[in-house]
Amino acid sequence: MVISSENKIFATQMIQAYNFTASWQLFPEKGTYEFGERPKSGIYKIEAIKETKELFIQHNWVSLENTAFTSEYKIIADGSINTFENKALADTAQVNFPDGINFEIHFYRNGQVVLHVIHEIMPNGYLKITQQGYKEDNSSYTNTEIYHKQLSVLPYSASVSGAVIRPNEEGMIKHKALTAMEEQTNMQLEQIRKQIELLAIQAQEIQKRKELSMMIYEAKLSFKPNIGQIYYLYEKKDGNHMLSLVAPKEWGGAGPFKKFVAAVKLLADHTWMEL
Numbered sequence: 465m466v467i468s469s470e471n472k473i474f475a476t477q478m479i480q481a482y483n484f485t486a487s488w489q490l491f492p493e494k495g496t497y498e499f500g501e502r503p504k505s506g507i508y509k510i511e512a513i514k515e516t517k518e519l520f521i522q523h524n525w526v527s528l529e530n531t532a533f534t535s536e537y538k539i540i541a542d543g544s545i546n547t548f549e550n551k552a553l554a555d556t557a558q559v560n561f562p563d564g565i566n567f568e569i570h571f572y573r574n575g576q577v578v579l580h581v582i583h584e585i586m587p588n589g590y591l592k593i594t595q596q597g598y599k600e601d602n603s604s605y606t607n608t609e610i611y612h613k614q615l616s617v618l619p620y621s622a623s624v625s626g627a628v629i630r631p632n633e634e635g636m637i638k639h640k641a642l643t644a645m646e647e648q649t650n651m652q653l654e655q656i657r658k659q660i661e662l663l664a665i666q667a668q669e670i671q672k673r674k675e676l677s678m679m680i681y682e683a684k685l686s687f688k689p690n691i692g693q694i695y696y697l698y699e700k701k702d703g704n705h706m707l708s709l710v711a712p713k714e715w716g717g718a719g720p721f722k723k724f725v726a727a728v729k730l731l732a733d734h735t736w737m738e739l
Contacts, residue, residue, distance in 0.1 A: 488613055520538050
């Protein structure tokens with residue numbers, strides 16, 4: 465089967481788009497804005513539609529005044545200049561993928577670039593989006609936003625400029641519900657995380673007691689240890705261990721051992737705990 469050059473270009477661009485096709489959550493504090501207000505939170509979602517050779521890009525963001533906004537558009541990703549559906553922004557647009565960690569969108573009106581959006585996968589895996597456009601007085605601006613890839617999709621953010629974005633009641637309802645859900649699930653996950661950490665600490669303590677107990681039960685015992693009593697574990701010169709009631713300071717001279725290991729106490733479960 466012969467593959468056309470146009471299809472080859474599209475296939476190549478879809479492969480390079482793989483790193484970008486995801487939902488990305490905004491780091492509000494990492495952005496720089498020369499135009500538009502700073503968002504409080506946001507999601508930037510990129511999908512590839514093979515059947516129509518398009519990229520689907522969706523913006524959702526929330527302003528500092530808790531107003532929810534949404535915007536979405538499809539754009540043909542074959543490297544050519546194509547008609548753009550959102551005439552309020554541009555009449556044509558072009559997508560270019562120089563490599564697997566960069567892609568650019570040029571928006572044109574009357575043959576002139578009105579907005580240039582640069583997407584870059586940074587070395588730390590974050591997505592950097594740079595918007596270069598023009599204000600109403602024709603002066604240029606540059607906005608930069610940093611996103612991290614997320615596993616779930618929560619409609620919070622996007623870019624403060626670019627395609628025309630209008631507030632809607634549905635977006636606000638979703639934002640409030642999903643914000644409450646996010647807070648509750650995060651709280652539950654934090655509780656589970658703390659429980660896991662506690663269990664891990666307890667497991668480490670039990671393992672440590674087990675290893676110490678094995679060492680003591682393999683040591684030379686000339687008496688029956690009592691629960692709750694403090695004893696002293698020594699390593700003898702031949703490498704074996706010895707349990708004694710005599711503390712290191714109570715030995716006269718160097719003592720009949722190579723080194724002092726630990727003060728220990730026998731617990732009710734017959735494991736030994738280091739003091």
